[in-house]
Amino acid sequence: MxxxxxxxxxxxxxxxxxxxxxxxxxxxxxxxxxxxxxxxxxxxxxxxxxxxxxxxxxxxxxxxxxxxxxxxxxxxxxxxxxxxxxxxxxxxxxxxxxxxxxxxxxxxxxxxxxxxxxxxxxxxxxxxxxxxxxxxxxxxxxxxxxxxxxxxxxxxxxxxxxxxxxxxxxxxxxxxxxxxxxxxxxxxxxxxxxxxxxxxxxxGLVPLNFSGKWLQRFSDLAGLSLDVRVSCRERSFQEAMLFTHQGLSGPAILQISNYWRHGDSIEIDLLPNLDVLSELKAIRQQNSNFHHWLNTFWPKRFTQMWLNLYPAPARLSNAGDEALETLAEQLQRWSLYPSEDGGYDKAExxxxxxxxxxxxxxxxxxxxxxxxxxxxxxxxxxxxxxxxxxxxxxxxxxxxxxxx
Ligand SMILES: Cc1cc2nc3c(=O)[nH]c(=O)nc-3n(C[C@H](O)[C@H](O)[C@H](O)COP(=O)(O)OP(=O)(O)OC[C@H]3O[C@@H](n4cnc5c(N)ncnc54)[C@H](O)[C@@H]3O)c2cc1C
Known part of the structure; x- marks a missing residue:
């Protein structure tokens, strides 16, 4: 050349x-x-x-x-x-x-x-x-x-x-x-x-790091990917999110990192495009297994971590409307505080x-x-x-x- x-x-x-x-x-x-x-x-x-x-x-x-x-x-x-x-x-x-x-x-x-x-x-x-x-x-x-x-x-x-x-x-x-x-x-x-x-x-276009209990939990899931919708400052992106040893990455996180500022939370919809509350009501009515239902969307390791964090019974037959609303909110508005961005060496x-x-x-x-x-x-x-x-x-x- x-x-x-x-x-x-x-x-x-x-x-x-x-x-x-x-x-x-x-x-x-x-x-x-x-x-x-x-x-x-x-x-x-x-x-x-x-x-x-x-x-x-x-x-x-x-x-x-x-x-x-x-x-x-x-x-x-x-x-x-x-x-x-x-x-x-x-x-x-x-x-x-x-x-x-x-x-x-x-x-x-x-x-x-x-x-x-x-x-x-x-x-x-x-x-x-x-x-x-x-x-x-x-x-x-x-x-x-x-x-x-x-x-x-x-x-x-x-x-x-x-x-x-x-x-x-x-x-x-x-x-x-x-x-x-x-x-x-x-x-x-x-x-x-x-x-x-x-x-x-x-x-910008950079992974987001976490500290404390999230760091350990995400590190345990490193390599797993979920299709999510991530929001911050009135912007949202639906793409893949990846768990890493430092926190979260993947296209959805890189996209939102352009808008995220230190101290902001990000909000994650773990089941995008789904009317989760209606789905939960149907699960309750049919007395089907909520845990198995989660596994149809997520890798089992993530379901396990999720249920450790937010325990819920496999059968929802005894759950009232308010309990289902809380469950839907947890699944669709998971709010997290990143501790920092991944720095210029990881930023595109x-x-x-x-x-x-x-x-x-x-x-x-x-x-x-x-x-x-x-x-x-x-x-x-x-x-x-x-x-x-x-x-x-x-x-x-x-x-x-x-x-x-
Ligand atoms: C890992 C990675 C992957 C990316 N993937 C994509 C992608 O797939 N699609 C996309 O659209 N964007 C991507 N980007 C972003 C994209 O590469 C940049 O936005 C783009 O290269 C910017 O072009 P530029 O010419 O302004 O700067 P650059 O391409 O960075 O070029 C700047 C040049 O200036 C030279 N230079 C710097 N300082 C001095 C100096 N003091 N004296 C002399 N020369 C100097 C550098 O050596 C370099 O050659 C990616 C970035 C990274 C880091």
Whole structure:
């Protein structure tokens, strides 16, 4: 791949690039190809030895690269209107057309999620090909020590490979999740250096940890999964929930973690889509076995734990209406207090980031500092689970690339 045949340091320093993009991730690659096709001389700088580390490992190695239903409602952002323009100008259909042109094999899974059929690296290859065709150049394994504004003449970057100059600078350096993949706070530091506000960050799409008796109970059930509906702060998601040695995970929990704040409880409906009270009344009337009925929905180990926690007789014939209502409430409104989130090392994304009120939603240029742009996850825009985060990377990158 191109990174092994990188040009010399002198070459990077010899010219003033039209555009330098910091970050060879999803947004950086897409933006560089878009600008390169428009005739701009583009250099992408990254401190990692290879481009697109997150794409490579995402989606269990198959990269959930977009979602056919992507819409503004799928994003968390302090300014919910911000995402509308870029998403409508570059909807998921556009990215699907791009990968179709390259012959990528992919499959649609539940809830509109598109995954590579083979490997995520097939998608990286497509992006690298686009960059090659657009004559984008790469300086990988390059640390940026300082960014200096040249008063209306662009920027000078002091790097481990010497000084590099550009007219326009795009920050596509991502966010804090998965430091082992070279995630850094670079983008936030640059934003602050140029006077932009940064919204406090926290881990998103992350497992939730528990302490005390719940930790022991969930740890005993580690590996079990249930289909549930989890709610918090007026949001709810019906998907699988997984018990782990630290607490709860699985898609339903990752989704709700984007909305959960320290001190909030989460509410779990363990039998979603069921009129549980009516079912319990029918069990009472038919004198059938309540414990066996639970086992038709849950693994036996979970039923056992549940009945230890909330003892109930196998036969409900003597239970009054009030007792059945309490039982239904326990099953459908199980309220729990997570102790903490799983931290950035387990988080797929970072909530918060560069304040979108500081950025043009059309061009992604900073309103305070001309010729400085921010795209992708470094911004205070976070998608739900399901390919929405990559769709944001593509859409923000194309909008910016067309404006450079
Ligand atoms: C385990 C995991 C699985 C995921 N799965 C999915 C999925 O299936 N679908 C989905 O939509 N989203 C998924 N995501 C989220 C998705 O990967 C990100 O939202 C997306 O990669 C953000 O793109 P980006 O270009 O903004 O940042 P990144 O892709 O993170 O790219 C940032 C780049 O900047 C470089 N960089 C950082 N700091 C510096 C610095 N100081 N100097 C130079 N370079 C720097 C990094 O090396 C990196 O190459 C997943 C994330 C993780 C961690």
């Amino acid at each position: 191109k990174e092994e045949k990188q040009a010399s340091t002198d070459h990077f320093a010899a010219e003033t690039w039209d555009v330098i993009i910091v970050g060879a991730g999803a947004a950086g690659l897409m933006c560089s190809a878009t600008a390169g096709y428009r005739g701009k001389r583009v250099l992408v700088i990254d401190h990692a030895p290879k481009a697109a580390a997150k794409i490579r490992i995402s989606g269990g190695g198959k990269c959930n690269f977009t979602n056919v239903n992507a819409a503004p409602e799928n994003y968390v952002c302090s300014n919910p209107h911000f995402v509308k323009s870029a998403l409508s100008r570059y909807p998921s259909r556009e990215f699907i057309d791009l990968v179709d042109r390259h012959g990528l094999e992919y499959e649609e899974r539940e809830l509109g999620k598109l995954f590579c059929s083979n490997r995520a690296s097939d998608l990286i290859q497509i992006l690298r090909t686009e960059c090659d065709w657009a004559q984008v150049e790469f300086a990988l394994k390059t640390e940026i020590e300082k960014v200096i504004s040249q008063e209306g003449e662009g920027f000078r970057l002091r790097t481990s490979q010497g000084d590099m100059r550009c007219r326009k600078l795009v920050i596509a350096s991502g966010a804090l999740s998965f430091a082992k993949l070279k995630a850094s706070d670079f983008g936030y530091r640059i934003a602050r250096q140029f006077g932009l506000n940064v919204i406090a960050t926290r881990p 994304v970072t909530l918060g980031g560069v304040d979108t009120n500081e950025i043009s939603s059309k061009t992604f240029e900073s309103k305070r500092c001309a010729n400085l742009y921010f795209i992708g996850e470094v911004l205070d825009v976070t998608g739900q689970l399901g390919g929405y985060n990559f769709q944001w990377a593509w859409a923000s990158a194309v909008a910016c690339g067309n404006a450079l």
